[in-house]
Amino acid sequence: MQRPVTRQDFDQWIVPTYAPANFVPVKAEGSTLWDQQGRSYIDFAGGIAVNALGHAHPELQLALQQQAAKLWHTGNGYTNEPVLRLAKQLIDATFADRVFFCNSGAEANEAALKLARKAAVDRGFTQKNGIVAFDHAFHGRTLFTVSAGGQPAYSKDFAPLPAGIAxxxxxxxxxxxxxxxxxxxxxxVEPVQGEGGVNPATPTFLQGLRELCDRHGALLIFDEVQSGVGRTGSLYAYMHYGVTPDVLTTAKALGGGFPMGAMLTTESLAAHLNVGSHGTTYGGNPLAGAVGGKVLELVNRPEVLAGVKERHQWFVEALQAMDQRLKMFKEIRGLGLLIGCELNQNYRGKAKLINQLAAREGLMILIAGADIVRFAPSLIITQPEVQEGLVRFERACRAVAEGASI
Structure with missing residues (x-):
């Protein structure tokens, strides 16, 4: 018989790269989780914009169970039916002609950046290797992607970093x-910066980047790891802006909680990643393909995407009303169900405290730096769950306003 595990075991056994909450979730359904003591929590974090259809969605469970009874893994020396079907779904739904599957957003961005440099070399432009990214961006934790991310706190301890990035x-x-x-x-570029503060791009900015890339023969890569798969109310945010990239990266919600990522691109660009030039052992796994296919099928429906926009209004209107009472926010911003509340001058640096006090109230939320509270809930979260979660959120904020601490 296995001995019980506790939150304290994390501090003894796990490499200390995280500082997880003081409770351990053990069960979840929809947008509600329960911990080891049976206490419930409403989930406004969504596994960091991953659980697009909430927890334990019956159709995702069935897709996984059915595939698990057939074929789990073969490696990249073989292909499989679920991942081929998912590739065709993505191609039919987007600008793309070709898809590369991997396991995470960082891997998808790594593939995109490698493709950009290899395409230039293949075309005879051996000095055409510069990459332009943006301050406060987040593209992953590999050495290449953390260098492209515009947050030195995540990269400074790992120098020397890959060169040629501005x-x-x-x-x-x-x-x-x-x-x-x-x-x-x-x-x-991220059409909506997530980790960097929930900052939506302006249409003029993205349109201008498209024109500049066309002028200089550069690839425009949209990192839609956090903004994709319905999060903004469009299947991908580029559709919201009417600006088409050359390469798009997607992950997080694509697997609905099952780890997977993908890089989408055009026929001509895909040809540069020829046999042996890039790869992954687990990418395109049949289990991931089956779950991802069902996620995309369920999310890419007019009623679901319209529901994201409706839920955005539920959140924003309630948060604005709450702010009338507490006077805590400088700005409430975002697209769809990626929402950020920037704290005003009186509450600067208190986002983590609000997060911790929200957990005490039975609410899971995110932060995006020291000054921004972030929400990325299920795209199908119910109105009662939103209402009750916001009641708990207001209690946590009111406690901060009254001087509470942890």
Missing amino acids: HAPYNDLAAAAALITPQTCAVI
Whole structure:
């Protein structure tokens, strides 16, 4: 018989790269979780924008169970039916002609950046290797992607970093234009910055980047790891903006909780990743393909995408009303169900405290830096769950306003 495990075991056994909450979830359904003591929590975090259809969705369970009874894994020396079907779903739903499957958003971005440099070399432009990214971006934790991310706190301890990467302020087209040259092979940008503060791009900014990339022969890469799969109310955020990238990366919600990522691109660009030039052992796993296919089928429906926009209004209207009472937020922003509440001057640096006190109230939320509370709940979260979660959130915020601490 196995001995019980506790939150304290984390501190003894796990590499201390995380500081998880003081409770251990053991069961979940919809947008509610329960911990080891049976206490319930409403989930506004969504596994960091992963659980697009909530927890234990019956159709995802069935897809996984049925595939698990057939074929789990073969490696990349073989293909499989579920991943081929998912590839066709993504191609039919987007600009893309080809798909590369992997396990995470970082891997998808790594593949995109490698593709940009290899495409330039293959075309005879051996010096065309510059990459332009943006301040406060987040593209992953591999050495290449953490260097492209515009947050030095995540990269400074791992020098020397990959060279040839420059950063401009987000939403500053003039600054980007000054960096994009004939030696630029790619511009990588999040249509909505998630970790960097829930900052939506302006249409002018993304349109301008498209024009600059066309002018200089650079690839435009949209990192839609957090904004994709219905999160903004469109299947992918590029559809919301009407700007089509050359390469798109997707992960998080694509597997609905099962680890998977993908890089989408065009026929001509895909040809540069020829046999042996890139790979992954687990990417395109049949289990991931089966679950991802069902996620995409369920999310890419007009009523679900319209429901995301409706739920955005539920949140924003309630948060604005709450702020009238507490005077805590400088700005409430975001698209769809990726929402950020920036704390005003009186509450700067208190986002983590609000997160911790929310957990005490039975609510799971996210932060995006020291000053921004972030919500990324299920795309089908119910109105009663939203209402009760926001009641708990207000109690946590009121406690902060009254001087509470942990």
